Amino acid sequence: MASKHVVILGAGPAGLTAAYELNRHGVPLTVLEKDPRFVGGLARTVERDGYRFDLGGHRFFTKALEVDDLWHEVLGDEFLRRPRMSRIYWNNRYLDYPLRGPDVIRKLGPVELARCMGSYLVAAARPKREESSLEDWVTNRFGRRLFELFFQSYNEKVWGVPASEIRAEWAAQRIKGLSFFSAARAAFFGNKGNKIKSLISEGAEVTSIRHSGGMIRSVAIQGASGRQVIEGTDFISTLPIRELIERCDPPLPTPVREAAAKLKYRDFLTVAVVVKRDSLFPDNWIYIHDPAVKVGRIQNFKNWSPDMVPDQRATCLGLEYFCFEGDGLWTSSDEELVDLGRRELATLGICRPEEVAWGATVRVQKAYPVYDDQYREHVAVVREYLERALPNLHLVGRNGMHHYNNQDHSMMTALLAARNIATGTTYDVWKVNSDAEYHEEARASDREIGGRHVPMRIDEAA
Ligand SMILES: Cc1cc2nc3c(=O)[nH]c(=O)nc-3n(C[C@H](O)[C@H](O)[C@H](O)COP(=O)(O)OP(=O)(O)OC[C@H]3O[C@@H](n4cnc5c(N)ncnc54)[C@H](O)[C@@H]3O)c2cc1C
Known part of the structure; x- marks a missing residue:
């Protein structure tokens, strides 16, 4: 193992997890982070005059037991469990979130409730065949009225485009398992079994990536002490794919650069x-x-x-x-x-x-x-090329894979990539937060028998 040296690009949750795991295996590594003060990436906490705040409040939740164990291992007694309370501000009033039946009835009123039910029945009787947008996806499952009340305005604020232009995949990934009836059941009778996904209750800037002979050889960094070159045997990147590809030296083939440039x-x-x-x-x-x-x-x-x-x-x-x-x-x-x-x-x-x-x-x-109409094809072009042409470059994390990963899945991809490098396993990190979730649930009993709570390896999955 002494001959390996892994270079990790970015010190967000994924980069830090990869470093932790590699360290656990005794693999030498260097972490490069452009932020001069903070690690933690999008999940960092900043401080001004003694006041601390997250960039967006971060609640840590995971079904991946291995990631949960990692947090407890790192934080020990400092792990602070907080009660959660959140509400929706809508039409000059507050609705409990997750929804509660009596609260919804009281605040929506019988007329609005009847409209919601009516529009749900219309959607159930005549669903749109092709669900290409968030609007189609939600309307088919909840009805038009609930879409307008609870999904449209907030999602359009988040994405800055009409809900008809947001890919249905985003909804399928984020609010999968939430049907009108399961939501209503949870609202009126409680969320037993917690099956409803969306209602779960917590530098050195890399300026160029140099490759030759089918391998990444080094990265150049720009920091307070000037420009430096860091060599390595393996590279784990959490950089946004668009930036990573732009910074490859010599430039990658045009179709790969064009695909990356179109990611939004x-x-x-x-x-x-x-x-x-x-x-x-x-x-x-x-x-x-x-x-x-x-x-x-x-x-x-x-x-x-x-x-x-x-x-x-x-x-x-x-x-x-x-x-x-x-x-x-x-x-x-x-x-x-x-x-x-x-x-x-x-x-x-x-x-x-x-x-x-x-x-x-x-x-x-x-x-x-952003999950637009073509992001999937663009990511596939980049991924396929890199896996074939530069196999010692490993993409992990959220922007690193252009995948809407939360902290836990960002960490899981990093954990697996680090393990692949350190021990020669062949886990497919692209299965985390897609099929992996299925495997995680299906294999929940692994914990009892001492198994590892991770997605299947490529050869196992075949
Ligand atoms: C508003 C908001 C709220 C969220 N809330 C939650 C939540 O409640 N729960 C949850 O689990 N997740 C939440 N997330 C998601 C979570 O932040 C991400 O899943 C996680 O931070 C991704 O980790 P990462 O390491 O892949 O990427 P990042 O956190 O993006 O880290 C990448 C790192 O790379 C560095 N970097 C970039 N370019 C360079 C370069 N050229 N050279 C060197 N370093 C570079 C960046 O500075 C950064 O530190 C939220 C995200 C947002 C935006």
Whole structure:
């Protein structure tokens, strides 16, 4: 093993997990991260004047026991289990989230409920044959009215395009297993067995990647101490695929570069504000469906942990805005954004403008890989080429695979890639968060018999 040296591009959850696993196997490694202060990637916590906030509040949840074990192993007694509470702000009122029957009936009222049921029956009787968009997917399962009430406005805020242009695959991945009846059953009779997926209750910048003779040989980095070249035997990348391919030197074949260049991303920004009040609302976060404001979600960091706030007389909120790099929100000045937050909090009746003492903003590039009509083919072109032409480059994580992975699946892909390098196993990381989930559930009993809770290897799956 002494001859190996693995270079890991990016220190988000996936990069850090790969490093941890390789270290466990005694494989020498280097982690390269462009952020000069923080590791953690999209899941990092930043700090301003003693106030700590996530870029978007991060709840850790996993069905992958191996990843769960890893968290406990790393954190030990510091693992903090938090109660979760969240609601939906809709039509000037708050609905419990996950939905609860009596609460929904009281707040929607009998007329609206009858409309929802009617439109569900219409959709059930005449479903759209081809489900290509989020709109089709949700309408077929919930009816048009529920789509308009609970899916359209929020999802259009998140993705910045009409729901008719968002791929159905995204819905299938994120809200799979949620049918009108299973949602209604959970709302009215509780969520026994927890089968409903979406209702589960918590630098050095790499500037070029050099290859020759069918292998990646080294990467060039730009950091505080200038330019450096790091050589390695294997490379694990969590960089957005578009950037990774752009930075390959010499340039990769045109079809591969064109495919990568067509991958799209949705960006994001957080406006964190400190409010001079000890308590504002009991939720960890609130989804804002109301189209009258631009904010999509509001985090209350003190409710995640009181340690996030140094002065218990104050509260720190994170207002989450979904945007595209370079659009009007993204290019607004920090002062304008804090002002917007202040006004929108007042519009929502959460606090008075003068109660906001100060605020800070963080802009996050490429927060969401976009699932448009062609992303699958583009990813396939890149993947197929890299697997064949540069087999010592391993793609893992969220943007690293252009897959809407949460922390656990990002970590799982990294764990498996690291293990493949360290021990010669042949786990197929592309099965994590697709077929893998099926395998994870199906193999839940493995734990009792001491088995590993991971997707099948390629040869096993065949
Ligand atoms: C708003 C929001 C809320 C979320 N909420 C949750 C949640 O509640 N629960 C959950 O489990 N997941 C959540 N996620 C998803 C979670 O953040 C990701 O799954 C996870 O961070 C992906 O990890 P990663 O290591 O693959 O990528 P990233 O976190 O993107 O890390 C990639 C790293 O690579 C670095 N990098 C990029 N380019 C270069 C370069 N050229 N050179 C060197 N370094 C580079 C970046 O700085 C970054 O640190 C959320 C994501 C967002 C955006």
